[in-house]
Amino acid sequence: MRIALLGGTGDVGEGLALRWAYHTNHDVVIGSRDPDAAHDAAAAYQETVAEHGRETKITGFENAMAADRADVVVLSVPPYHVADTVDAVADSLDADDVLVTPAAGMQRDEDGFHYHPPGAGSVTALVADAAPEDVPVVGAFHNLAAGRLANLDADLGIDTLLVGEDESAKDVVAGIAEDIDGLRALDAGGIANAAEIESLTPLLINVAQHNDGLHDLGVSFR
Template sequence: MQIALLGGSGDIGEGIGLRIARDTSHDVVIGSRRREKAEDAAASYRNTLAPNADDSRIVGASNETAASEGDFVIVCVPPRYVLDTVQAVRSDLKDDTVVVSPCVRMSRNETGFHYQSSEVGSVAEEISDVLPDQVPVVGAFQNLAAGALTDLDRDLDLDVVVTGDDDESKQKVTALLEGIEGLGTCDAGALANSREVESLTPLLINLSMNNSDLHDLGVKFR
């Protein structure tokens, strides 16, 4: 299958792209607002995984092209740009595409990181609201740190909490996640429960910032 990462040139896109390409048989399409930037990022990720190898399983494309090819479209852009990004590609999505939100809205002040809820409740629900009803949205990856994913020597041994209103889509995302070495999954129910998942992330970052022995934390429930 094709895994499209909108804004995949950034931190979490790199981590997710590397792990999927290394551990699964899926192809990865790095999306960007600029195709050349996506192609450069894809070349860099290929080089990280297999220097000098001719591996075409990670390619770069515009966000629109990536969205049009993805069986999964993972929205890897900062929350304030998420809705514009999704709206710009929504007519490009395939009929059976599952859209995945790793997004968390946070603020930062002198005391640390703080969760910012929205009127809708969560970024995952905001994404769902701007997509046609038939496009399933699944929340996942919010509690994984890019630094943990990009450190390919690190044994993750972490859970990913999955939310969504469509069971079949959640099962597809669960299968994708469980293909990544060291990741387990937990089902937190409906997409409306994404706010609780997203709100854990600032806690994980504050713990990392205040404890020298805790870096790039994730969650583990089992």
């Protein structure tokens, strides 16, 4: 399977790209508005994976071209860029693709981070509204610490919650999630439940900032 990470030069994109390249045989494609930045990031990630003993090929393209080459398209961009990014790549998507969003709306003040959903109710709902009608949308990977993902020496042992209306699409995303060693995917229902999941992200950041040894905090359900 070919996975494109749009905005894959950022922290979350890097972590997911490294994990899929290291733990799986999926083709990993890095997307960016700047194709040169995508190429450079892909080369750097490929080198990191090689340093950990696995030879793989990671490619980089402009976002629309990356999406056109993928089966699963992950919007690893900030929440305020998701709708514009979907609009920019819409012609590259079709009903056989799965569009994945890990973004969570947040604001920060002197007390910490706080959940700040868009008018649609959640970033996942915003993406679903922006996506072409026949393209299924799945919310996933919201609550993962980017630093922990990017550290290939770190064990994960954490869960990711999935929301979406298309059960087949959720099965696809659950499969590629669990191809990453130490990551378990749990079904959390439809997109109406996305806000509850996205709101965990600022909570985890606040807990991590106030407790020593928890800077790469994750969630595991038992």
